[in-house]
Amino acid sequence: MVVRIQRRSEAAEFLPFKMNYTLTTPLYYVNDRPHLGSTYTTIACDALARFQRHQDNGVLFVTGVDEHGQKIQRTAEARGVSPQLHCDEISARYRDLWQRWDISQDRFIRTTAPRHLQLVEQFYGRVKASGDVITGRQTGWYCVGCEEYKDDPADAMEPHCPIHQRPLEWRDEENLFFRLSRYQEQIEELVARDDFIAPASRRQEVRNFVQQGLRDFSISRSNVSWGLPVPGQPGHTFYVWFDALLGYLSALLDDGHSIDLNRLNQAGWPASVHVIGKDILRFHAVYWPAMLMSAGLPLPDRVFGHGFLTREGQKMGKSLGNVLDPEVLLERCGTDAVRWYLLRDIQFGDDGDFQQQRFVDLVNNDLANTIGNLLNRTSSMARKWFDDAVPPAGSDAGPEHPLAQQASRTVSIVLSRMPELSFKAGAEAILQLAIAANGHLNDTAPWSRMKQPGQDDVVANDLYVVLEAARVVGVLLSPLLPELSARILAQLGIDAVNGPWKDQLRWGGLTSGSVLPKPNPVMQRLELEEPL
Ligand SMILES: [Zn+2]
CATH class of the missing domain: 3.40.50.620 (HUPs)
Incomplete structure (x- = not known):
């Protein structure tokens, strides 16, 4: 007691x-x-x-x-x-x-x-x-x-x-x-x-x-x-x-x-x-x-x-022959894609409409590109220039860094909205963090800065904060997309989230010098030529 x-x-x-x-x-x-x-x-x-x-x-x-x-x-x-x-x-x-x-x-x-x-x-x-x-x-x-x-x-x-x-x-x-x-x-x-x-x-x-x-x-x-x-x-x-x-x-x-x-x-x-x-x-x-x-x-x-869910604007029913079978959906698209679409695109509580093109677009844009490519690119650069490891974080990679600030706001949103079953708000905040990390990568352009002499420390720092933001994205995705979350974290050389995640949400959890595994795309693009 x-x-x-x-x-x-x-x-x-x-x-x-x-x-x-x-x-x-x-x-x-x-x-x-x-x-x-x-x-x-x-x-x-x-x-x-x-x-x-x-x-x-x-x-x-x-x-x-x-x-x-x-x-x-x-x-x-x-x-x-x-x-x-x-x-x-x-x-x-x-x-x-x-x-x-x-x-x-x-x-x-x-x-x-x-x-x-x-x-x-x-x-x-x-x-x-x-x-x-x-x-x-x-x-x-x-x-x-x-x-x-x-x-x-x-x-x-x-x-x-x-x-x-x-x-x-x-x-x-x-x-x-x-x-x-x-x-x-x-x-x-x-x-x-x-x-x-x-x-x-x-x-x-x-x-x-x-x-x-x-x-x-x-x-x-x-x-x-x-x-x-x-x-x-x-x-x-x-x-x-x-x-x-x-x-x-x-x-x-x-x-x-x-x-x-x-x-x-x-x-x-x-x-x-x-x-x-x-x-x-x-x-x-x-x-x-x-x-x-x-x-x-x-x-x-x-x-x-x-x-309730409709499909392409129509009520689903046997007579219309437009019933979306969860077994088919699972087999052809996998859990991450379907969970992301349903939880991120439809305000839980409201009626929602399942639209195949939008489904494919969101999964590919959000998960394969914004989150998956971010991790892949950053991890590849870090491995290439910093000995297959997480680069050394500089003095300005701490909690005052703009990405750290955004990560902290994202954590607050997820912690306050998820208990209200506002999965959409949580998912969108996580996505915004990944978008900000992409923005930071593009703004700092480590690929060109690395060609200039004496810039290693700056590049190391920029890559570190982006990888750390990706880690926070991976941790926060755990309730929504447990499988993708585990793959993101594995890509960063860390274990999937198990149990209380309070400590794992603190900025700076990624250890400089720890091994970065060889990158694999964490999210396959969804290609659906036929209707589901
Ligand atoms: Zn009835």
Whole structure:
């Protein structure tokens, strides 16, 4: 305990600190194989998790899959396989894909895991004991795709789901209800806060929904066999959303110890942030907090609803045949290129448009030219003139040097913007540092100065500051582009960033006289002649 307190106060000077930083992706619905949207969310969370680990935070990065419900039951039936087999197959694809994208999750939860059932039963017991479960009749228009009742009036003629473009189904069921209406006041207060829902642009929509008055929602289904059985209610299974949200808690308790809700506060709960797509904000910012209140558990600090991706200005869909497959993207472009484009070009939170030409241009300009060539040129000159080693730094290569000043500003921007999930701001600042280093190289032109007598020291100094700036770029890129970061640092003869990076961000980390390996391009140019 003493050790923990010491670490906390040391780090507090550096950044606002939380001993356990828990972040989650949504638990992806295994109706279909992974698509670009889930890959996008997962990449962003991976960057955030890596960043937080560099801040010396105890990070728990949770992802996983949501495996119950009528939609999955029907999909499996249509495929002629059992729902369990279907879930096993799709879950394995997620796991495998995240591994190939080098995603650094700490937990991967499946809601068909037996431990999860135990947790759901415990949680349900608490909610019931709070008097928040009642029997009621639910009628209305239902979208199986969304697994959600829609607000269409009862006499609507052939209503359709705007998301799925499919007819809604009329439902009339006797179900168990969660008494959400009892939490009207608390939820109003919660969503009125400025730090709970992010980005700010998503708050009003949720506030409007809450102000219309919260209605109790059904948490059981009587006609869906592919779900977790409700204790004491034969024939009823839990509504898939009730079960899925609880997956976050199961994941935290999946630490080799017992499933016990009382242990949650030592297991990483509450989460620092749930990162989700904007379409499921209502579940996370309204239903979920009320469920947690009912169970006497603390609320997550923040819910971040990011935007959707289109492709060349069009919504992606099977009917349009323009779906961008994350497997193809990975195979043809590699992780660095895709991560850079998604995190650097799209403000995380806003909708974004995937444009192939822009993708290729940004990757080649930013990574291959601005960063890759800078390192290659500088390293080659240093090796040629200074004995295959980092040149001696002169007296003005210290923290007062303009490049050192810019590096320091860059570090501040990255440290302040990344915790807000402003990956774009962080990436752009890093790129600006590389641009400034290129500028310094061109202004000082060591290749011509080296031809003049007695200029060795000046040239050594100029090359040193550029190499040092490249090192800072390499270190700062670590959360965004871990693979490229490692290659940049290897090119400078140093190890990849592991663990807290505070010391590595100080200017002057490159040791004069240390060996510079033979340069290899750190980033291949992206050549895509065919559409992806
Ligand atoms: Zn729908």
